[in-house]
Amino acid sequence: MPIAxxxxxxxxxxxxxxxxxxxxxxxxxxxxxxxxxxxxxxxxAVKEQSGRTRMLSARWKHTPPVDPGGRRSVNDGPAPKRRFGRKPKPPAVDAWGNAWGNPRPRGSRWRTPLLVALTVAVLLAALNIDGLRSWYTSHFGGSSAARTPVPTVAPETAKPTTAPPKADEQQPTVAHPWAGSPAEGWPNGAEAFVLPEAQATGVFTTAQVASQLQSVKDYLIAANLDPAVVAGGRPDAALALLERQDQDGAKAALEHPSKENDPTNWFSRFDPRDAIPVGDTVKVQGRMTYEGDGDKGVLIHTDFSFVYALRPGPEAAKRAGSPQPTTHAPQPTKPAAPQGGGTARPVGLVERTDDVAGDTWTTRTIVRRVDTFRFYDPGRYQVQPKKVVYAKSQTDPANSACDVYDGFFHPQFDQFAAVRQDTPGSRPTGPAIDPYDRSKDVEQTEGCGTISRN
Structure with a gap:
């Protein structure tokens, strides 16, 4: 170091x-x-300068220093704002080649690509508003204001006095098949079948009455909730629970369906070519009671509504544009099927197809069944113990094609409404009926009725 x-x-x-x-x-x-x-x-009187100070003083005589402008003091006040898109000034370089300040604003490397991506996304969304809305609904279920939670409803213990309250109108999808339906809060499947307390009735003991109630429950599950049957399969388990004469009548209806001998009076089935169940959940509401038949036997009364969520099958659009032929077959000589309205067709092999996107529009078919089953006194009648015998039956399907008797229910989808309007054939002409209103009795009317909600 230099010295004096x-x-x-x-x-x-x-x-x-x-x-x-x-x-x-x-x-x-x-x-x-x-x-x-x-x-x-x-x-x-004179202070000796440090060696670095003397060196810098000698160098700055030839190359004065430049204010870099990058370092600020707390006393300098807020930094002036740059206008959007303005290029930053080049960094200052001191006498030794060191850059002062920030040569590039933070985030400049990713800001431009991000703005481009956001611009493209906004343009695509503007071109497909409906698709964006469907995507948002299927992934996030819409806003809390759009989807009001439906309260859970317990199984019925008595006949209701009013119809269920109106739910927010929403388009059901594969992701939300129960949206907009009062059945969303109903029990799932067999949870709705609450058996009444068994007591000795007629010639039957308490244990025998309890077994009869369980047999009716098992039949209703096999005939209306079995996923294979609902998807169009053969209802072998349900057939096995029927007494011999009713079993023969149900088999004859399956093999030779007709308006007078309709398999859907017995079983809930959908043709997989035009309607496929969304999952295995079926919403059910209703009640079960029993009494003596006046002849030392037992009568079991059931009143249940089954709500099925369905998506279009591979031929749904084509079938919406061409009415399906009505099947007319000779009435079998065996006992006729229970009286009621419905639809039917011979059974074939059914394979369920892969599921589809969650924003695909779905629909619902509501089937109300009011049945009475009888267990005869085995000492007076030749009957098969524990087998189910129909005494009376009424079936009221809602949202199923009219005048089609091929063994299946045929729901109608909103996305094909325009095609149906341009197609001649049977259309709903009767008064509008609320299929969820269980406070009223089932009414058998002529013609093709309409429903007030689905």
């Missing part, structure tokens, strides 16, 4: 202490009596 040069030696006087003479002339050293104490340092 010593001053030229002063002439010695020869009387320096110890006879020292740095000049070599024999004179006295002028600093021999100098004492560098604190008072001397504080009283110095």
């Amino acid at each position: 040069e010593d001053p030229e030696p002063r002439p010695a006087r020869g009387d320096e202490p110890g006879g020292s003479d740095p000049s070599g002339t024999g004179a006295k050293d002028p600093f021999a009596d100098l004492v560098l104490d604190d008072d001397f340092v504080r009283g110095a």
Whole structure:
């Protein structure tokens, strides 16, 4: 490090202490009596600069420093705002080639691609508003205001006095098949079948009455809730629970369906070519009671509404544009099917197809069945113990094609409404009926009725 040069030696006087003479002339050293104490340092008129300060001062004589502008003091106030898109100033470089300040604003590397992506997304959404709405609904279920939670409804213990309250009108989809339906809060499947407390009735003991109630429940499950049957399969389990004569009548209806002998009076089935169940959940509401038949037997009364969520099958659009032929077959000689309205067709092998996107529009078919089953006194009648015998039956399907008797229910989908309007054939002409109103009795009317809600 450079140091200050010593001053030229002063002439010695020869009387320096110890006879020292740095000049070599024999004179006295002028600093021999100098004492560098604190008072001397504080009283110095000139302060010695550091080596770096002297070096920078010498260099800046030729190259003055430039204010970089990148470093700010807390006393400088807020930094001036840049206008959007303005290019940053090039960084300042000092005399040693070091850059001062930030040469590029933060985020500049990703800001432009992000703005481009957002612009493209907004344009695509503007071109397909309906698709965006469907996507949002299927993934997030819509806003809390759009989807009002439906309260859970317990199984019935008595006949209701009013219809279920109106639900928010929404288009059901595969992701939300029960949206807009009062059945959304109904029990799932077999949970709705609450058996009444069994008591000894007629010639039957308490245990026998309990077994009969369970047999009716098992039949209703096999005939209306079995996923294979609902998807169009053969109802072998349900057939096995029927008494011999009713079993023969049901088999004859399956093999030779007709308006007078309709398999859907017995079983809930959908043709997989035009309607496919959405999952295995079926919403059910109703009740079961029993009493003596006046002949030492037992009558079990059931009144249940089954709500099926369905999506279009591979031929749904084509069938909406071409009415299906009505099947007319000779009436079998075996006992006729239970009286009621419905639809039917011979049974074949059924394979369920893969599921579809969650925003695909779906629909619902509501089937109300009011049945009475009888268990005869085995001491007076030749009957098969524990087998189910129909005494009376009424079937009221809602949202199923009219005048089609091929063994299946045929729901109608909103996405094919325009095609149906342009197609001649049977259309709903009767008064509108609320299929969820269980406070009223089932009414058998002529013609093709309409429904007030689905």
